[in-house]
Amino acid sequence: xxxFKTTLKNYGELIKFRLSSTVVATSTFGYIIALQxxxxxxxxxxxxxVLFCGVLFGGMFIVFAANGLNQxxxxxxxxxxxxxxxxxxxxxxxxxxxARIFCWVTGFLGLxxxxxxxxxxxxxxxxGLSLVVYVFLYTPMKQVSPVxxxxxxxPGALPPWIGYTAxxxxxxxxxxxxxxxxxxxxxxxxxAIAWLLHDDYxxxxxxxxxxxxxxxxxxxxxxxxxxxxxxxVSLMPLVYxxxxxxxxxxxxxxxxxxxxxxxxxxxxxxxxxxxxxxxASFIYTPVVFLxxxxx
Numbered sequence: 023x024x025x026f027k028t029t030l031k032n033y034g035e036l037i038k039f040r041l042s043s044t045v046v047a048t049s050t051f052g053y054i055i056a057l058q059x060x061x062x063x064x065x066x067x068x069x070x071x072v073l074f075c076g077v078l079f080g081g082m083f084i085v086f087a088a089n090g091l092n093q094x095x096x097x098x099x100x101x102x103x104x105x106x107x108x109x110x111x112x113x114x115x116x117x118x119x120x121a122r123i124f125c126w127v128t129g130f131l132g133l134x135x136x137x138x139x140x141x142x143x144x145x146x147x148x149x150g151l152s153l154v155v156y157v158f159l160y161t162p163m164k165q166v167s168p169v170x171x172x173x174x175x176x177p178g179a180l181p182p183w184i185g186y187t188a189x190x191x192x193x194x195x196x197x198x199x200x201x202x203x204x205x206x207x208x209x210x211x212x213x214a215i216a217w218l219l220h221d222d223y224x225x226x227x228x229x230x231x232x233x234x235x236x237x238x239x240x241x242x243x244x245x246x247x248x249x250x251x252x253x254x255v256s257l258m259p260l261v262y263x264x265x266x267x268x269x270x271x272x273x274x275x276x277x278x279x280x281x282x283x284x285x286x287x288x289x290x291x292x293x294x295x296x297x298x299x300x301x302a303s304f305i306y307t308p309v310v311f312l313x314x315x316x317x
Contacts, residue, residue: 042085049078052197085132094111155176164230167229168230171208217237276310280306
């Protein structure tokens with residue numbers, strides 16, 4: 023029993039279970055927003071639990087696979103950084119060959135779950151695209167250019183669009199806007215992490231801040247700019263009638279608060295303010311998406 027718990031713990035670390043669950047939760051927001059947009063107040067009559075669970079668990083398995091494959095590819099670099107030196111691949115708690123098989127099985131299982139739940143082809147395609155871009159483009163690009171964050175933001179922004187296209191099986195403006203919200207959110211979020219861990223990332227040769235100058239005004243300026251863009255994009259769904267004016271009462275103060283956190287980092291260039299911005303980012307998207315749904 024102890025051995026089983028240890029194995030479970032090791033694989034939980036490999037797939038980053040808690041982080042993956044948080045990311046995939048946005049796919050359920052996309053699903054519900056699409057129902058409300060398509061069917062109005064009667065949207066609950068069209069709620070399909072099989073499809074909903076397919077979007078949730080299919081997307082989750084795909085993210086599990088992406089996280090695991092990322093650790094396999096980066097095992098040598100992970101050993102150089104304090105925050106990743108104790109990962110299960112680095113410490114040999116999970117053999118690489120075993121982890122590789124597990125991840126590919128998990129990834130394909132996620133796609134099959136999407137297909138089996140009746141998800142449209144577009145949802146399945148976006149799910150597969152998220153895995154390919156994260157593993158084969160974002161991961162190797164991290165040692166080459168700060169552009170890696172932009173590439174990595176693409177698969178990270180796809181879950182709400184996957185959920186949306188499960189109901190609306192086409193590329194339309196609202197679905198793309200939901201993608202953009204999650205896309206632009208990742209810049210202040212990940213750059214705040216990169217600000218905190220810049221020295222550690224440098225040990226592995228990763229360039230994740232906006233500029234190779236490091237913790238400078240230029241980097242902080244870009245964080246501020248992307249925060250402004252995020253705030254503007256977050257108001258766009260209201261144009262499509264997704265929510266009432268009540269949502270503005272919640273979203274606008276949140277946007278101001280988030281901008282203030284980014285502005286404080288710009289003013290001070292202080293690691294403490296980067297940590298504060300990071301914590302603010304954790305509440306940003308859940309509150310924004312829930313405001314669309316509840317109001």
